[in-house]
Amino acid sequence: MYKVLRIVLADILKNRVLLVYTLLLGALAWASFLLEDNSSKGMLTLLNIIILTVPLVSVLFSTIYVYNFNEFLELLLSQPLKRSTVWLGLYAGVSLSLMLSFFIGAGIPLLIFQLNTAGFMMLALGILVSLVFVSLAFLATMFTRDKSKGVGIAVMLWLFYALLFDGLILFILFQLSDYPIEGALMMISFLNPIDLARIMILLHLDVSAMLGYTGALFFDFFGSSTGILLTFIALCIWCWIPFQISLRKFKKENL
Amino acid sequence: MIRFEQVNKHFGKLHALRNVSLNCEAGQCIALVGPNGCGKTTLFKSILGLVVPDSGDISFDGSTLIRSHLYRSRIGYMPQIGRYPSNLSIGQLIYLIRQLREEETQADLELLEEYHLESMFEKPMRSLSGGTIQKVSATIAFMFNPSVLILDEPTAGLDPLASEILKEKIKKELAKGKLIIISSHLLNELDELATQVIYMQEGEIKYHRDITELKEITGETMLSKAVVRMLKQASYV
Structure with missing residues (x-):
């Protein structure tokens, strides 16, 4: 796996899209900290940016990269390598490079301006969300051989989790506003990384x-150490399951 | 060496391989010919394990190769269209692929020298012409001194000089007693190389013969004419 990872990294670290992504994240992070007088406000601005761009770039970049890698995958698989080794190497390469971009772009300003729990939290969660969306992208590429359809699925996934899901929740909230549904709502949020x-x-x-x-209720649960632990476990499951499904499919795929 | 037994493969409604039974031995140079979409590439991919047959078995040196991967250290594959990670340079690509097989100490870099690829080591893959990419693919296929070479339309896109170099290399490897399977539409090029011909149509092997035998039966001296005549005879029968 390590040798495949080296090939992917050697290629991907020279990728222009990734460079632009790093610079963009950096510019946004520095701007939101330097332009706000209060670094807590800066965090809020940064949160809103990160929560939209990180998943979008992760899912799109990975999908396109995997499709472009297709012919070379065949060549790698004509070498004495297991399919799982190759797929895992590719996953590790793509996710490592996106993690690195996030760390250089947003992580460094975070560590400079917000050297506290919230800062670390955002760093860790940004990296985890990147990983989740790389997994989802790998799953998307296994659904169709057609690149444009695959990219379409990737965009739909992002649209669903970034926008539609919240719309649906609001709808449910308004419909059932007479009932105490806060507990259920908390559980539902586990369905969206x-x-x-x-x-x-x-x-x-x-x-x-x-x-x-509602905020107080959420605070009781998500603010407690069990809540934090559960959230991180849930996000790890979100990385693991889509990737495992894609790996299973990849092992049986006709290339 | 490579043996197909009643192999079938479907892609949806398409029956890509129909009851393919085949036996290839070391020292043979097999020309795989047939119209576009007749299943040549699928046949190759099933040897490489890229396509898993629906039924039947393929064996390599007596043991089944389905869901196994180590046997591939003895195969060199040159794809029809090579596409490589665009930001790698030729030198990096060759170095990294050599890294994949650390056990091979002696790499065969003859083609690399003959094609003067070293002078282009710094060039990234995305800037290369189709012919140069073919040269890189050929170099990689021959690099690990494999006992089986699978070449999918190797000379398509190569200039006459480069394809002559490749043919000389193929002859040299053949003389060492390797099994070489080539698919091509350029029958005249195969004439001087191949010892056997397999003709495929719609996923079926129409015939598998020795070239000398084929030429005798049909009374032709050119491979291209013999292949066509054989087909005509077959359709009359």
């Missing part, structure tokens, strides 16, 4: 004091 990351970061910022009754 982006929401999990967002809640977790919000609760570690000062603004969480203004979230009202």
Whole structure:
């Protein structure tokens, strides 16, 4: 796996898209910290940017990269390598490079301006969310051989988790506003990795004091150490399961 | 050396391989010919394990190769269209692929020298012409001194000089007693190399003969004419 990883990294680290992504994240992070007088406000700005761009870039970049890698995958598989080794190497390469981009772009300013729990939380969650969306991208590429369809699936996945899911939740919330559904709502947020990351970061910022009754309930759960642990476990499962399904499919795939 | 037994493969409705039974031995140079989409590439991919047959068995040196991977250290494969990670340079690519097989100490870099690829070592793969990419693919296929060479349309896209170099290399390897399977539409090129011909049509092997035998039966001296005549005879029968 390590040797495949080396090939992927040697190629991907010279990729221009990745460079632009790193610079963009860097510019946004530095700007949001330097332009706001209060670094907590800066965190909030950064959170909103990260929660939209990181999943989008991760899922799109990985999908396109895997499709472009297709013919070379055949050549790698004509070498004495197991299919799982090759797939794992490719996954490790793509996710490592995206993690590195996130760390250089957003991580360094975070560590400079927010050397506290919230800062570390955002760093860890940004990396985990990147990984989740790389996994989802790998799964998307296994659904179709057609690149444009695969990219379409990837965009739909992002659209669903970043926007539609919250719309659906709001809809349910309005319909059932007479009932005590806060508990159920908390469980539902485990179905969306982006929401999990967002809640977790919000609760570690000062603004969480203004979230009202529901916010207090969320704080009780997600603010506790069990809640934090559960969130991280859930995000790890979100990385693991889509990748495992894609690996199973890849082992049986006709290339 | 490589043996197909009643191999079938479907891609949806397409029956890509129909009851393919085949026996290839070391020292043979087999020309695989047939119209576009007749299953040549699928046959190659099933030897490489890229395509797993629906039924039947393929064996390599007596043991089945389905779901195994180590046997591939003895195969060199040159794909029809090579596409490589675009930001790697030729030198990096060759170095990294050599890394994949650390056990091979002696790499065969004859083609690398003959094609003067060293002078282009710094060039990234994305800037290379189709012919140069073919040269790189050929170099990689021959690099590990494999006992089986699978070449999918090797000379398509190569200039006459380069394809002559490749043919000389193929002859040399053949003389060492390797098994070489070539698919090509350029029958005249295969004439001087091949010892056997396999003709495929719609996933079926129409015939598998010795070249000398084929030429005798048909009374032709050119491989291209013999192949066509054989087909005509077959359709009359």
